[in-house]
Structures are given as structure tokens and as C-alpha cells.
Amino acid sequence: MEVVSLTLDEARARAGVISSVSYTLDLDLTGLETFRSHSRVRFASTATETFLDLKGALSVSLVVNGEAVEAAYDGARVGLTGLSEEAVNEVEVTATLPFTTDGDGMHTFTDPVDGSRYVSAYLGMDNASKVFACFDQNDLKASFSVAVTADPADTVLANGAVVSHDAGRWVFAATPPIPPALLVVAAGPWHSVRWSHAGLDFGWHARRSLATELDRDAEELRRTTEACYAHYADLIDEPYPFDSYDQVFVPGLNWGAQEMPGCVTYRDELLPRGAITDAQRAIRAVIIAHEMSHMWFGDSMTMTWWEDTWLQESFADYMGYRVAEAGAGFSDLRVEVEIRSKPWGYRSDARRSTHPVAPLAEDVPDVDTAATIFDGISYAKGGACLVQLAFWLGDEEFMAGVNRHLTRFRFANATLADFVESLAETSSKDIRGWVEAWLRQPGFDTVSVRRDGDVPVLVREGNRPHAFTVAGYDSSLRLVGRRRVELGADPMPLPELAGHVVVPNAGGETFAALRLDPESWEALSDGLSRVEDPLVRAVLWSSAALQVRSRDLSADEFLDLVETHLPAESRADIIEGVLSEARSVVIPHRVPASRAAGAVARVATAAAAGLKASEDDEQRALAWATALAATSADAGLLRGWLDADKVATGIALLPTTRLEGGPGLAALGEADARFIAAERDRDGTVEGDPRGASRPRRATFDDREGRRLGGDARPRGRQPPLRCAGVGDVDRGAGPPAASLRRRLSRRGAEAGHPWPGLRPRGRPRLPADRSRRRPARCAASSAGRRRTDDPAAFLGGPLRRPRVATTSL
Ligand SMILES: [Zn+2]
Incomplete structure (x- = not known):
């Protein structure tokens, strides 16, 4: 049957009458095709009727306040009647539910390498109700006491620390209040690396067939975890909110990772076989920091309804890069933001389907609609807006407001209005005006450089206040100066950079398209690979791609830049980012079908040249080799690589x-x-x-x-x-x-x-x-x-x- 997702009105009505919820769950995962789920829910109610969510159960039995009753069950909801408005209600739902293999619900996976079976609850959104009967909404947080029966050979991981385990029966400590969707259970013959640090138990886990890969990376994973943990301890006033911190590489996860409190799950492609490249290590560190930030942004302080998805994802996006760089020591991650993340944000924001970073609740009328806002706006653009906010306010003031907010809403739910209040409390700046301009309306401004004689003039097309760094270069593209500017409605002349090449947003602080003056563009398109600062090169590449989208630059001109400058690029992340843009955006969207094969051939030509020029640098060579394998029409070359299991330069494939x-x-x-x-x-x-x-x-x-x-x-x-x-x-x-x-x-x-x-x-x-x-x-x-x-x-x-x-x- 078609299951209708929970609506905003229903969620508001239910949150208006239900409170003080707690769950005792007992899950039996020993079946082959189905599992048994027993959910005991205690709650207070000011109404005699409500409903629990439970999707796709094959059998349901119901006990309400000690009395077995016929379950009014329609495949998605269990109707509850006769509830007490004075005493605490206790409802027990015992259900048989199907295992899934699509990554939503109680997912099972059998490893083709060794036949091992893994069973994991992948929740999020409204999937908790595929595993147990619950009030499946963010603002009915509850403590969970969980017990699991699994294969005695399995290890079972869950949110809380293990209280006991014996012969396949695992009991976990009760959690602090969390939304039902953030529950996790992961059972299987995991290969584990465990340790204690700062008074907390930590662990990394992976499928047994990935033991070699986990052991290969264990030291770095542990170091990154500890460094991020220490950095958050410095940055955030509230102590770590949960009782343990496990991280599991799981099979078949639909998300890149999920921020389950005390037990984060990662798509296990993040533990790649063979060698791991520096770019993959950096991105993985960002994801580790991203998920750890969710322990506060999302897990402790949780959005009330889905319109405030940005309150967790934009912050996690921002914190992920910030903490992986400043805490875990992965350098120059702002380059990655410019070359990969922000272009995603621009693309999403330029479509007619865009939405504000923080939409109105009424614009997200149900959970199905909420699923569409986990996109380049809520992550990349929202993260970029927070970079801009921190730069505009100053970091101290920004973090003070953030900390007020996290402390105030510890284990509770919050909205945009709450965040604004926390931020505005001690600021002399117009926070509300900034929020209206940046978070409440879709789209982005353009910052242009014009010339008044020799003097560059910055002009804003749009209506947002911008703070960013401007860099000036001489005709040989040597840096002559940088300065911070705040650009509003009035054009801003830069007399000190008269006669020089000018790059606005040189530090990537704002989220705006750039339109350079012809003199600056000519010099930069001639000498892009000579610009010393990789962040500025990334800003310029990203800007060029955006200009292709706006048709200010042709696809051929973009491919000219690729052929001319990319083989000389010294950073693998820029090479990968630009090639990805060329292959997945520029060619599909801006090259006519009749000429696409020629355009792909130009990428292959650049890749061959880049590979040749990268013989002394394995990281760049790997980036080029993957691009060449993906674009080459030279069957002999491909066959040769596959036969030898290495590329021509001797690097293992x-x-x-x-x-x-x-x-x-x-x-x-x-x-x-x-x-x-x-x-x-x-x-x-x-x-x-x-x-x-x-x-x-x-x-x-x-x-x-x-x-x-x-x-x-x-x-x-x-x-x-x-x-x-x-x-x-x-x-x-x-x-x-x-x-x-x-x-x-x-x-x-x-x-x-x-x-x-x-x-x-x-x-x-x-x-x-x-x-x-x-x-x-x-x-x-x-x-x-x-x-x-x-x-x-x-x-x-x-x-x-x-x-x-x-x-x-x-
Ligand atoms: Zn996230």
C-alpha cells in the first residue's frame, strides 16, 4: 500500500498533546526474512487518542495500559484510544517486520567474500517506524533502552554503551533524549579496533572482509577521531553529550554517513580497497569531523521540524571542514570547499527548484517533501553562508552565539528563531537583517569588477551584504596586496590596486558569482596555473565553471582552460574537481550532442598530458589516470592498463x-x-x-x-x-x-x-x-x-x- 508520510500539521498536533516519552525496545534479529520488534512506550498525553507510526508490519499485537486490545493498524499507523490524560500511559507493540535490502529500515547484507551476514537498522527521516512502533518525529525525543538478540557469533553495536552481552543477547545503556530516527543497531561479525581516550570508549568497526583496510587505516582513523574530539572540546562549551563513540563502516548505506548519537555509521566505500589517495583521506576526515559535530548539531540540539534541516546540516558542513583542518591537521581544505562543495551549492541554487537555506515550515508540509531538501542548499550553500557569517561577525562573536544556542537547547529542539535570538543577544550587528538576506531567500548575488580608468571598482548585483578578501596581482600574476572589504549597495573603488589584476573573494569567504573586468580575466585566463595561492586558483576555476552555466563563458573556452592549465596544476584535489565539473556538468549541459564526443576527447587529451606531467607525483598521477580511464577511447591503452594492473607510469591501478x-x-x-x-x-x-x-x-x-x-x-x-x-x-x-x-x-x-x-x-x-x-x-x-x-x-x-x-x- 502507499504509505503517506507524516505531515507538519499532524506532527504539530501530536507534539501538542504528547510529552515525557521513553522507549524500551527489544529486537530479535535471528530470523532470516523477518525480525521481531517489541516496543514499550511510556508517555504522558493530554488527549485520549493518538497514533504510533509503524510501517509495513506483517503482524501487530497491542497492549494499552496493561490491557490487550485489537490493534487498529492500517499498515503505517497504530491507532491508540482510551489513553489516560492523568497517569503515565504505557503501550506495548509487538510486531513482525520484514528485513530490507534497500538501505531503509532493518537492512541485511551477505558479504560475497566470506558469506558473513550483517544486519543493521538504517534509520533517519521517518524510517524508525520500519523497525519499531514510535512517535516518529524529531520533537518527540525520548530516552531509549535497547536490547538485541542476534547470532551469538555477532558483535552488536548501538547508541548506548554495552551493559551486558551473553550468548547473543546484548543490552545497552539508556540514551539521553534523542529522536527515534537517530537510533542505530548494527549486528555482524565486525572487525573492530577499540580504545579509550579522555575517559570515553571509542571504536572503529568494519566488515570482516575489510579487516586489512581497517588495519591499514586504523592509526590515522584513531588520530583523526581523537584530534577532532579534542578540538570540539575546545570549541564547544557543552561537553560531549553521549556515553561512548563508535564509528562503523557499514554496507549498503544510502547516505554518505549517518550521525547516530554515540555510534556513527559510514558508507563503507570510505574504506577503499587498494591504496587510499590523499584526496580520499582528506574527504574522509571532513566526514568524520562532520558527523562528530552532529553530536551537538542535530543529536543534542535537534531541529523541531524539517525546514530547519540547515540547523544541523549547514553547521555540520561548516564544522566538518573547519575542524578537519584546524583540529585534525588536513591542510588547505578551503580549496576542497571551493572546488567541489560550493559548485554543488551554486548549481542547486541556480535551478528553479532551489529554496531558501531556511525555508518556512509550511513550505515543508510533510516528510516526503523534507527528503528533497537534503541537497546542495542545505549542505554546501548553508555551510558557505556560515563561513560568511563567521567572517562578517568575527569568529569570537560567532562562536559565542553558537555556544549559547547549543547550551540553551541541550537535548531539546530548536528553530531558526531560537538560533537568531542566541546570536543577536550580544551582537551590535543587524543579525535579523543578515538572516533575512542570506537564509530566507534563494539565489546568490554577483560581485563584479569594473574599471574607472585604471581603478578597479567592486559592484554588487543583488541585495546581500558581503564581507570578503580582495587580492591584487601584477601583470605576471605576482601578489601585490590583499585587503578585507565589506560590500553593500554602493560601488567600492580600490585605488590602491589601480592598474592591477583583481580577484574578489580571494579567501572564498562569500557565496557569490564573480564577473571580472576584461583586463583581469585576460591575464588570469592566460596564467591561471601560475597563481601561487591554490585557494585563489580554486576560486577562479569554480567561477569559470559558474560562468559556463550562466553562458558568460562557452564550454569550448572552459575546455581551453582545462587543456592549457590543468596539466600544470600542482594539486590533485583541483585536478579532480575541475575534471568532475567538466565531465559531469559542462559537457552534458553545454555541449551539443553532435560535439560531445569531441569534447570528451579534449578531456582525455588533457588527462594524457597531465598524467605525463605527473610522473613524479603519485597523487596527481592517480587523479589523471582515473580521468583518462573514464574518458579514453583508446581501447589498447585501457586493455594494457587492465592487463598489467597498473598505468603506464608504473603506478598500481x-x-x-x-x-x-x-x-x-x-x-x-x-x-x-x-x-x-x-x-x-x-x-x-x-x-x-x-x-x-x-x-x-x-x-x-x-x-x-x-x-x-x-x-x-x-x-x-x-x-x-x-x-x-x-x-x-x-x-x-x-x-x-x-x-x-x-x-x-x-x-x-x-x-x-x-x-x-x-x-x-x-x-x-x-x-x-x-x-x-x-x-x-x-x-x-x-x-x-x-x-x-x-x-x-x-x-x-x-x-x-x-x-x-x-x-x-x-
Ligand atoms: Zn550531516
Whole structure:
């Protein structure tokens, strides 16, 4: 049945009558296809009727205040009547629920490497009600006492510290008040690294088949965790709110990570096989710091309703970069923000589907709609707004307001109005005006440089106050000066930089498009790779990409910059960020289909040149090699790399690079059934599984476009995994099975109920295959008339068959 998500009105009405909630949960996970969930809920009520959320239960029994009653259950809600308005109510719901394999609810996964089974409750949003009967809304926080029965060979992790465990029975300490959606249970034969620090028990855990990878990274993971913990202790007045801190790399998580109090879960792609690159280490550290910030921003202080998603995600985005850099010592993360994060924010904000960072509650009328605001606005733009706010206010004043807010709403719920009050209390600045301009309206301003004679003049197009650094350069692009400016409605001349090249927002402090004067642009487009400060280079690359979007710069001009300057770029993160922009935004959106193959070939040319120029730098070489594997139409080169398992420079092929090269060969018509079977057998892990049968990923759409395109605000289907990108590989100019595969995948997607059929595979143009280069697909399945594991469709296409049973079908 179609389950209707909780509405704002319903949540407000229920929060108006229910209070003092606590839960005792008993979960039995020893079944194969279903699990038993017993939820005892105690609460006060000022009404005699209400309801508990419980989705998809196969059987339900109900006891209300000691009396067994017939459950009024409609598949989504358990009706409660006859409640006491004076005494504490106690309701017991015993339910049988199905395990899931789509990452929402009690997810099961069987590791193809060793057959180990993992069972984890992946909640968030309104998924708690897929695991236990509850008041599934953020502002009915409760303490949870949890007991779990699991396979005696398993370790079970949960929010609270372990009180006891014996023969598969695990009992956990009661939590402080948290929303039901933040509960976590993770059972399986985890490989664990545990230690104590600052009076708290810590742990990192991963699947047993990833033990080598966890041991490889354990020292760094521990160091990063401790450094972030210490930095938060300095930064935040409120002590760490929970009784332990476990971090688990889990399989099949739809989110990058989830901030479960005391027990954070991470998508286990963050523990990559083979080598881990410096860029991956840095991003992982940012995510570790991001999730740890949620212990305060989201877990202790929680939004009341979903319009204030920014109160947790924008802060976590901001804190993630700040603390990973200042606390854990990963340098220059502002470059990463400029080259990767903010472009996401600009893209999301330039679409007609954008929304304010802090919308009105009424604009998020139900949880389905809330699912559409976990996007580039709530994360990247919101994080950038907080960078701007801290720069404008000064860090001391900013953090004082933030701390007032966190202390005031410890283990409680808050709204934008509460935050503004905490911030404005001691500030002489117009906080409310700033919030209206920056958080309450969508879109972004443009900061332009004009010339009055020789004198550069900064001009704002828009209505937001901006504070940022301006850098001036001589004609050889040597820095001549920097200064802080505050730009409002009045143009601002910069006489001290007369005759010089000017770059506004040189420190990346504000969120605005840049439009440089012709003299500055000419000098910078000639000498971009010579600008010494990588942050300024990142700002300029990001600005160039944004200009392609606004059509102030053509895709060809952008690709000119890529070919001219990127091979000389000294930083792998900038190389990866620019190539990602070129491949996933500039070419698909701004290059006509008839010319896309040529544009991709230009990226491949740049990648070959960059790889050649990076022989002495493994990090850059790895970035270039992955890009070349993803864009090259040179089957001989790809085949050579795969055969040797290394790139020409002698660097071992990363498994992820291998996963780009294989589909490349398939798209070029060079992958026969034997090759594909060999690739599958060679890898054998779920990450390298050509069918990706257990790699659910969140749907690609990052905003409300998902609703329009998919006809469903809450994408239940998952993004076809990475390999689906291969379907769009017609842009390599070959594409034999690609076009027909795409059709087949769309059809299968429709059959599987995915919302994405018809969606363009991410980052690939919708193109006709070049017929002159077509060859018959050597596809074993096409003659057999059925799908086989050596089917190139399976290799390219991924998991369109969602297993219905508790094990992963391989
Ligand atoms: Zn987050």
C-alpha cells in the first residue's frame, strides 16, 4: 500500500498533546526474512487518542495500559484510544517486520567474500517506524533502552554503551533524549579496533572482509577521531553529550554517513580497497569531523521540524571542514570547499527548484517533501553562508552565539528563531537583517569588477551584504596586496590596486558569482596555473565553471582552460574537481550532442598530458589516470592498463580506476563475455561486483527536481550504481551496446519500480551512438535471451533486480 508520510500539521498536533516519552525496545534479529520488534512506550498525553507510526508490519499485537486490545493498524499507523490524560500511559507493540535490502529500515547484507551476514537498522527521516512502533518525529525525543538478540557469533553495536552481552543477547545503556530516527543497531561479525581516550570508549568497526583496510587505516582513523574530539572540546562549551563513540563502516548505506548519537555509521566505500589517495583521506576526515559535530548539531540540539534541516546540516558542513583542518591537521581544505562543495551549492541554487537555506515550515508540509531538501542548499550553500557569517561577525562573536544556542537547547529542539535570538543577544550587528538576506531567500548575488580608468571598482548585483578578501596581482600574476572589504549597495573603488589584476573573494569567504573586468580575466585566463595561492586558483576555476552555466563563458573556452592549465596544476584535489565539473556538468549541459564526443576527447587529451606531467607525483598521477580511464577511447591503452594492473607510469591501478576502465572497454565494444566474467571473478567483492546487486545508492537528484522527474518526492529506488555511468559511454564515440543497454536498463528500472527511468545517467550526455563506429555487441545474454552475470548489461548496468529475501543475490 502507499504509505503517506507524516505531515507538519499532524506532527504539530501530536507534539501538542504528547510529552515525557521513553522507549524500551527489544529486537530479535535471528530470523532470516523477518525480525521481531517489541516496543514499550511510556508517555504522558493530554488527549485520549493518538497514533504510533509503524510501517509495513506483517503482524501487530497491542497492549494499552496493561490491557490487550485489537490493534487498529492500517499498515503505517497504530491507532491508540482510551489513553489516560492523568497517569503515565504505557503501550506495548509487538510486531513482525520484514528485513530490507534497500538501505531503509532493518537492512541485511551477505558479504560475497566470506558469506558473513550483517544486519543493521538504517534509520533517519521517518524510517524508525520500519523497525519499531514510535512517535516518529524529531520533537518527540525520548530516552531509549535497547536490547538485541542476534547470532551469538555477532558483535552488536548501538547508541548506548554495552551493559551486558551473553550468548547473543546484548543490552545497552539508556540514551539521553534523542529522536527515534537517530537510533542505530548494527549486528555482524565486525572487525573492530577499540580504545579509550579522555575517559570515553571509542571504536572503529568494519566488515570482516575489510579487516586489512581497517588495519591499514586504523592509526590515522584513531588520530583523526581523537584530534577532532579534542578540538570540539575546545570549541564547544557543552561537553560531549553521549556515553561512548563508535564509528562503523557499514554496507549498503544510502547516505554518505549517518550521525547516530554515540555510534556513527559510514558508507563503507570510505574504506577503499587498494591504496587510499590523499584526496580520499582528506574527504574522509571532513566526514568524520562532520558527523562528530552532529553530536551537538542535530543529536543534542535537534531541529523541531524539517525546514530547519540547515540547523544541523549547514553547521555540520561548516564544522566538518573547519575542524578537519584546524583540529585534525588536513591542510588547505578551503580549496576542497571551493572546488567541489560550493559548485554543488551554486548549481542547486541556480535551478528553479532551489529554496531558501531556511525555508518556512509550511513550505515543508510533510516528510516526503523534507527528503528533497537534503541537497546542495542545505549542505554546501548553508555551510558557505556560515563561513560568511563567521567572517562578517568575527569568529569570537560567532562562536559565542553558537555556544549559547547549543547550551540553551541541550537535548531539546530548536528553530531558526531560537538560533537568531542566541546570536543577536550580544551582537551590535543587524543579525535579523543578515538572516533575512542570506537564509530566507534563494539565489546568490554577483560581485563584479569594473574599471574607472585604471581603478578597479567592486559592484554588487543583488541585495546581500558581503564581507570578503580582495587580492591584487601584477601583470605576471605576482601578489601585490590583499585587503578585507565589506560590500553593500554602493560601488567600492580600490585605488590602491589601480592598474592591477583583481580577484574578489580571494579567501572564498562569500557565496557569490564573480564577473571580472576584461583586463583581469585576460591575464588570469592566460596564467591561471601560475597563481601561487591554490585557494585563489580554486576560486577562479569554480567561477569559470559558474560562468559556463550562466553562458558568460562557452564550454569550448572552459575546455581551453582545462587543456592549457590543468596539466600544470600542482594539486590533485583541483585536478579532480575541475575534471568532475567538466565531465559531469559542462559537457552534458553545454555541449551539443553532435560535439560531445569531441569534447570528451579534449578531456582525455588533457588527462594524457597531465598524467605525463605527473610522473613524479603519485597523487596527481592517480587523479589523471582515473580521468583518462573514464574518458579514453583508446581501447589498447585501457586493455594494457587492465592487463598489467597498473598505468603506464608504473603506478598500481586503483580498484576504482579499474572500474572505470572495464566499462570503457565494454562501451568501446571490446569487452566480451569471457573478459567480463574474468573481471567479476578477479574482484569478487561487493564493491567490484559488476552487477552491483547490493550497492544501493541514493538517487542522484539532489533537490526537488527528483520529484518532478521521478514523480515521487522520496526516491525509493536507488541510483543505479557507478557502473550505470557506462551506459552513457556513447560519448566516447563508440558505444555499441550502450544505446540499447540504456533502453534495457530503463525498462528494467521501470519493472523494478525505480523512479529514475528516463533519467540521464549522471554526468553523461544523452547522445545518439555514433553509428559509424558501432559493432555488434558481443553479448552472451543477447542470444541466450536472458540476463547472465557475464552480460555486458550487467557489467554496465547494475542492480536493477532488488533481492526480496534477506540475502544478497550474487
Ligand atoms: Zn550531516
